[in-house]
Amino acid sequence: MKVLFDTNLWISFMIGKRLSSLAIVLNRQDIEVYVCEQLLDEIQKVISRPKFDKLISKETRYYFFEMVYDVCYVTNVTIQAESPIRDIKDLYLLSMAESVPVDYIISGDKDLLDLGTHAGIPVLKYADFVAMLSSQGKAIN
Numbered sequence: 379m380k381v382l383f384d385t386n387l388w389i390s391f392m393i394g395k396r397l398s399s400l401a402i403v404l405n406r407q408d409i410e411v412y413v414c415e416q417l418l419d420e421i422q423k424v425i426s427r428p429k430f431d432k433l434i435s436k437e438t439r440y441y442f443f444e445m446v447y448d449v450c451y452v453t454n455v456t457i458q459a460e461s462p463i464r465d466i467k468d469l470y471l472l473s474m475a476e477s478v479p480v481d482y483i484i485s486g487d488k489d490l491l492d493l494g495t496h497a498g499i500p501v502l503k504y505a506d507f508v509a510m511l512s513s514q515g516k517a518i519n
Contacts (some may be wrong), residue, residue: 379397379401379408379409379410379481379482380409380412380478380479380480380481380485381409381410381411381412381481381482381483381484382408382413382417382471382474382475382478382480383400383411383455383481383484383485383504384414384468384471384483384484384485384487384490385417385420385421385453385487386485386487387485387486387504388417388421388442388446389421389430390486391427391510392419392425392434392438392439392442392500393433395474399518400504402485402518403518404442404445404449404450405449405476408497408516410451411450411451412451412452412453412478412480413434413446413451413452413453413473414452414453414454414455415454416455416470416518417470417471417474418443418446419454422426422443425439426499428437433434433461434464439504452468453474453477453478453492454477455470455473455477456477457477458475459472459473459497461493461496463489463490464489464492465487465489468487468490469483471483471485471490472496472497475497475499476496476497476499476516477481479497479499480499481500482499482500482501482502482507483496483499483500483501483502484501484502484503484504485501485502485503486503486504487504490495491503494509
């Protein structure tokens with residue numbers, strides 16, 4: 379199964395207050411997690427904001443990117459997606475989803491979630507993704 383996670387989920391993972399099961403997902407053999415340079419750049423820009431200095435240590439930031447490069451598939455965006463999305467900055471995620479193509483886009487972003495699907499690819503909340511895996515007998519433990 380091929381998936382991509384939106385920036386907000388990666389940030390939550392780094393903060394550590396939610397999504398502790400994401401580490402388990404990243405290490406599963408039956409799930410391939412894709413990232414692209416635009417996504418990694420966006421994560422870097424977000425965590426560079428002063429408000430994150432108290433929440434995410436420099437060490438966590440360093441190890442986060444090291445882990446992503448170790449366990450995720452870094453891909454190029456080769457398709458320019460078209461979508462009626464409200465936040466045009468998210469268009470690269472939809473383009474990446476089509477370029478791979480992934481099976482699921484996982485996000486907490488209302489603009490993306492409101493799409494429901496993009497190019498036939500379901501857009502799910504993380505909790506719904508985990509519930510789906512559990513219903514398939516692939517629980518996140």
